[in-house]
Amino acid sequence: MLLSSLAAMAQNAPLTFTTVERPPFSMDAIGERSGFSIDLMRAIAKELGRPIKFQPVETFGEMLSSVEEGRSDGAIANISITAAREQVMDFSQPIFESGLQIMLPEEERSASLFSVIVTRDIAFFLLSAFGALFSIGMLMWVFERKRQPYFQRPFKEALFPSFWWALNLVVNGGFEERVPQTRVGRFFGVMLVVSSLFVVSIFVAKITAAMTVAAISENVDSINDIEGRAIATTAGSTGEAFLAARGIAFTPYTKLADMLTDFENGEIDAVVFDGPILAWYLQSRSKESGRLVERVFKRENYGIALPTGSPLTEDINRALLALRENGTTDELQRKYFGN
Template sequence: MRVLPTTFLSILASWLFASLATAQATETLTFATVDRPPFVFLGDDGARGFSIDLMQAIGEDLGADIRFAPQDSFSNMLDAVAAGTVDGAIANISITASRETVMDFSQPIFESGIQILLPEEPGSLARIGSLLTREIMTAILVALGLLFGGGMIMWVFERRHQPYFDRPAKDALFPSFWWALNLVVNGGFEERMPQSRPGRFFAVILVVASLFVVSVFVATITAAVTVEALQDSVDSINDLEGRKVGSVDGSTSAQFLTARDIRFRDFDTPHELLAAFQEGDIDSVVFDGPILAYFATNDGRHDSRLIKRVYRPENYGIALPTGSPWREEIDQSLLKLREDGTYDALLETWFGATFRR
């Protein structure tokens, strides 16, 4: 008679254990996220991207279902983690000392850094067009006027002394201009040397004056080329002075610019920031390198270039509420995914050769 109660208790214990194991295996974890291509793409069909796939792989390893809670802004996402209303957050979240005071982080999931995006360098035709400034056009017109005027004055002096100028005024316009041009450029022709005293005297004045005209013309072009080169050259963060710089409000990039007293225009989202760049409202973008690299090889591949230098290295991590019981397990899972090749496969899928560290 005692066998039945014992058997019943054993079956009940096994059922309870199995129920607990099943409940643990199917536990749902909620992670806040925000739209940050290629880390997170939010659309009508749900969330996808490198960070999304990585978090789902971690969930599979932990035996937990991952549910994503899209947020309207980056700050709202971090606020949800700090308040403990979600189990964590994942996107392109930089690990910083200030954030560490109000939340915990997993080990780094991506090595990143702050970089600069600039417009594509102009081609040869565009460079030539940019040199046709008002000052250069004025110098060209003045030079042409002096050559035409000087040639016709020489025609007046030499039309009865030098056979080359012995022609009517209407027929002498271009030959006289051509003679003056050759005098300035090549020193003239021996067989077309002025024969009259006024003509010889004026030829000397024309040559001496041309030295100053040519010098001014060359100096004007040189100055224009130098200014254009300086405007296009950005070798350090200080070279952004005088440019129309943009970044995302509240981001580590914005803090970086503020700390260096560099004026910039802030935007609510990277999408608005990059749209303003494409429309020409700003000419320099300072933000997370991977996001800028993705833009430069996709939507901005024809009109943007990414400066390779990383101005401040950063690491991305999974944000967790302070004291989260999942931190150690997530770190262990990340190590497993790196060791078995899953992590590298995700990098290849979402970044390929675009952005590698």
């Protein structure tokens, strides 16, 4: 009799689930927890006929430790189901399909034409070209000033007209009425026209190369494309395991909020984390502070974490199936993620 009474009391006792701030899966909405995972867990508890309370903690690791050590009935947030975690705790059936994505600063999307073209190499090339044109123009003034009416002017007055003559010869092929009259002048004129073909070709090639490099650098097709930048993820996350397995240097943050703050302040060049959370973060900004690389670099499933051997596992899985069948799960997904 006593044992049956204790069993009944345990069956009706409130469930205590640990969680952590992870919008839009778990978040504090004016003193009350909300989010996709929170609302789903409330619906599960209702199916089980059990009251439920949520215990927020500061870090993701602390949340998992509470489950592993049996200090809570389970944990709910954006908890990826992994083989390593399965060794120390149990998981429900998957509740959400996710994956790791990369967030980059918005300004890296596409550099302006000005910033692409105005580089040190191209600036040096342009200055050298203008200097050469000026020198050739002044040489033509020396050779042609007594034979060509256009060059019959004092030195100071001839500075710009001589340069202008050389520039027009390169760009437009010169003017028929300003054809050099001396042999030396004609030789220099022909050499300038021929060499200008190579000069213009080199200039166009440099501009094309600069724009091609800019286009390539803004595309992140592989995780190795961000190597060498200031990369961050959260400690104990699947993002940390993903980067560590590939030998990519990164900064692990204990708190997601601290990492996002440093990203906004420009102290981080790339964030590797759960795609849905990064997408929610960008959409919630008054002005976009970053962009999300569309490619999913590692697909994952979220689940409800439970202590090893928990008697709740089967009941929760049955409740999840019922919620999928009656459309509750789809309704919650539309609520938080749209169609």
